[in-house]
Amino acid sequence: MPPYHHGQLRTALLEAAERSLRENGEEQLSLRELAREIGVSHAAPRRHFPDRQSLLYALAETGFARLDEQLRAAVAAAGEGYVPQLRATVKAYITFATDDAALLELMFSSKHRPGAEQVVAAAEPAFTLLYGLIVRGQAEGRLAAGDPERIGLVMFATMQGIATLINTGLARPELLDDLVETAVEQFVGNVKASSVRSG
Amino acid sequence: MPPYHHGQLRTALLEAAERSLRENGEEQLSLRELAREIGVSHAAPRRHFPDRQSLLYALAETGFARLDEQLRAAVAAAGEGYVPQLRATVKAYITFATDDAALLELMFSSKHRPGAEQVVAAAEPAFTLLYGLIVRGQAEGRLAAGDPERIGLVMFATMQGIATLINTGLARPELLDDLVETAVEQFVGNVKASSVRSG
DNA sequence: CGACATTGTTGTCAGCGCCTACATTGTTGC
DNA sequence: GCAACAATGTAGGCGCTGACAACAATGTCG
Numbered sequence: 001m002p003p004y005h006h007g008q009l010r011t012a013l014l015e016a017a018e019r020s021l022r023e024n025g026e027e028q029l030s031l032r033e034l035a036r037e038i039g040v041s042h043a044a045p046r047r048h049f050p051d052r053q054s055l056l057y058a059l060a061e062t063g064f065a066r067l068d069e070q071l072r073a074a075v076a077a078a079g080e081g082y083v084p085q086l087r088a089t090v091k092a093y094i095t096f097a098t099d100d101a102a103l104l105e106l107m108f109s110s111k112h113r114p115g116a117e118q119v120v121a122a123a124e125p126a127f128t129l130l131y132g133l134i135v136r137g138q139a140e141g142r143l144a145a146g147d148p149e150r151i152g153l154v155m156f157a158t159m160q161g162i163a164t165l166i167n168t169g170l171a172r173p174e175l176l177d178d179l180v181e182t183a184v185e186q187f188v189g190n191v192k193a194s195s196v197r198s199g
Numbered sequence: 200m201p202p203y204h205h206g207q208l209r210t211a212l213l214e215a216a217e218r219s220l221r222e223n224g225e226e227q228l229s230l231r232e233l234a235r236e237i238g239v240s241h242a243a244p245r246r247h248f249p250d251r252q253s254l255l256y257a258l259a260e261t262g263f264a265r266l267d268e269q270l271r272a273a274v275a276a277a278g279e280g281y282v283p284q285l286r287a288t289v290k291a292y293i294t295f296a297t298d299d300a301a302l303l304e305l306m307f308s309s310k311h312r313p314g315a316e317q318v319v320a321a322a323e324p325a326f327t328l329l330y331g332l333i334v335r336g337q338a339e340g341r342l343a344a345g346d347p348e349r350i351g352l353v354m355f356a357t358m359q360g361i362a363t364l365i366n367t368g369l370a371r372p373e374l375l376d377d378l379v380e381t382a383v384e385q386f387v388g389n390v391k392a393s394s395v396r397s398g
Numbered sequence: 399c400g401a402c403a404t405t406g407t408t409g410t411c412a413g414c415g416c417c418t419a420c421a422t423t424g425t426t427g428c
Numbered sequence: 429g430c431a432a433c434a435a436t437g438t439a440g441g442c443g444c445t446g447a448c449a450a451c452a453a454t455g456t457c458g
Contacts, residue, residue: 003423004421004422004423004436004437004438005422005423005424005435005436005437006436006437007436009436009437027226030413030414030415031414031415031416032413032414032415033413033414040437040438041437041438041439042414042415042438042439043416043417043418043437043438043439043440044436044437044438046415046416046417047435047436047437048436050416051415051416052414052415052416108363108367108369109367111367111368112367112368112369144384144385144388146381150374150377150378150381151381153361153364153369153370153374153378154357154361154378154381154382154385156360156364156369157356157357157359157360157361157363157364157370157378157382158353158356158357158360159360160356160359160360160363160364161355161356161357161358161359161360161361161363162352162353162356162360164307164356164359164360164363165352165355165356165359168307168308168310168311169310169311170307170311170352170355171352171356175349175352178346178349179349179352179353179356182345182349182350182353183353183356185343186343186353186385186386186388187385189343189385189388202454203405203406203407203452203453203454204404204405204406204453204454204455205405205406206405208405208406229444229445229446230445230446231444231445231446232445239406239407240406240407240408241407241408241445241446242406242407242408242409242447242448242449243405243406243407245446245447245448246404246405246406247405249447250446250447251445251446251447399458400457400458401456401457401458402455402456402457402458403454403455403456403457404453404454404455404456405452405453405454405455406451406452406453406454407450407451407452407453408449408450408451408452409448409449409450409451410447410448410449410450411446411447411448411449412445412446412447413444413445413446414443414444414445414446415442415443415444415445416441416442416443416444417440417441417442418439418440418441418442419438419439419440419441420437420438420439420440421436421437421438421439422435422436422437422438423434423435423436423437424433424434424435424436425432425433425434425435426431426432426433426434427430427431427432427433428429428430428431428432
């Protein structure tokens with residue numbers, strides 16, 4: 001007979017929720033269903049997440065943290081050169097976005113809801129990383145000059161869009177590397193062609 | 200006293216649904232709520248849409264038709280030159296995507312579900328238009344050479360991503376023109392700079 | 399005009415999120 | 429060591445939803 005108190009219910013809920021999100025998407029995620037899987041009563045989750053949305057917020061936060069980790073790991077593994085780092089970052093982002101499509105969607109839809117300051121804060125490290133990459137690229141003459149926000153947004157949009165295309169089946173997953181390469185060439189293609197591929 | 204038969208219930212449902220989608224998003228759209236607004240019983244919609252999903256499919260279909268219309272109108276209004284037409288298309292796509300964000304999301308999420316052949320078919324004209332624009336751009340030397348599918352996907356991804364950024368609040372709507380211009384320059388920036396802006 | 403398909407209505411079901419009341423367990427101050 | 433209290437679980441219920449079945453009104457056509 002299981003003990004009255006689960007003890008790790010919050011963690012168990014987050015894990016089950018992340019799996020459910022990956023397998024069935026946000027719409028299908030049900031607090032009562034999670035409770036059944038874990039073996040607690042239907043109202044138990046309420047002690048840890050006052051409503052469904054707050055569980056989703058928590059998922060979004062941990063999602064941003066993991067995204068940041070994976071981006072930094074990719075940069076670290078790519079060596080010193082700018083273009084390899086850029087390529088690795090783009091690929092890591094899109095890989096995250098396609099492996100955890102529903103989570104990423106949730107991360108962004110959560111981020112701009114009123115009262116989601118925690119989520120916004122959790123998103124910052126990853127954004128800071130990307131922003132830094134733009135600024136450095138411009139400083140080194142690899143990227144087009146101009147407002148880093150504007151350049152960065154378009155780069156970011158391209159990454160996000162490629163992920164969306166793969167997720168919606170418009171692009172086959174095997175195309176990932178090709179699309180990343182095309183995108184990177186587009187980013188660095190505006191500056192003089194010499195040495196673009198060397199760095 | 201209203202007549203027993205509404206007479207235009209299907210149309211009325213689609214209109215109310217599109218408005219509800221725009222105002223409150225897909226999640227909030229309720230068949231019973233639509234029925235109440237229109238003034239029929241809660242089960243009446245079932246005669247026209249056997250379940251909720253089939254209504255969403257119908258919305259997605261008309262959405263693709265309207266997207267195609269608006270893209271063609273934009274191209275027609277842009278004159279003969281390639282770059283102006285490209286710019287107009289990109290802007291028209293993003294404008295549609297931001298004016299009807301929830302609808303666009305629905306259009307794409309519907310498109311890749313099993314059994315959505317009607318939606319896929321409805322999407323074709325708009326995609327054909329975009330594809331033709333790529334091929335023509337390459338033929339005229341305005342765009343980078345290479346597999347049109349690959350080039351087109353990245354372009355399309357960029358558009359889609361910009362729309363997502365604006366919709367999620369990551370980019371302010373006032374930036375639209377700037378972002379479109381940055382994106383277009385990125386597309387045509389890979390070929391020799393001469394005459395890029397003249398077309 | 400009568401058979402039949404179409405398009406409505408009413409009633410019911412299970413599942414959901416959210417809420418309240420209550421039970422059990424862990425913790426802390428006397 | 430135990431009483432008070434906070435934390436965390438259970439049980440039950442509310443109103444909402446989508447889906448379904450049985451029935452009623454209406455339009456259509458032989």
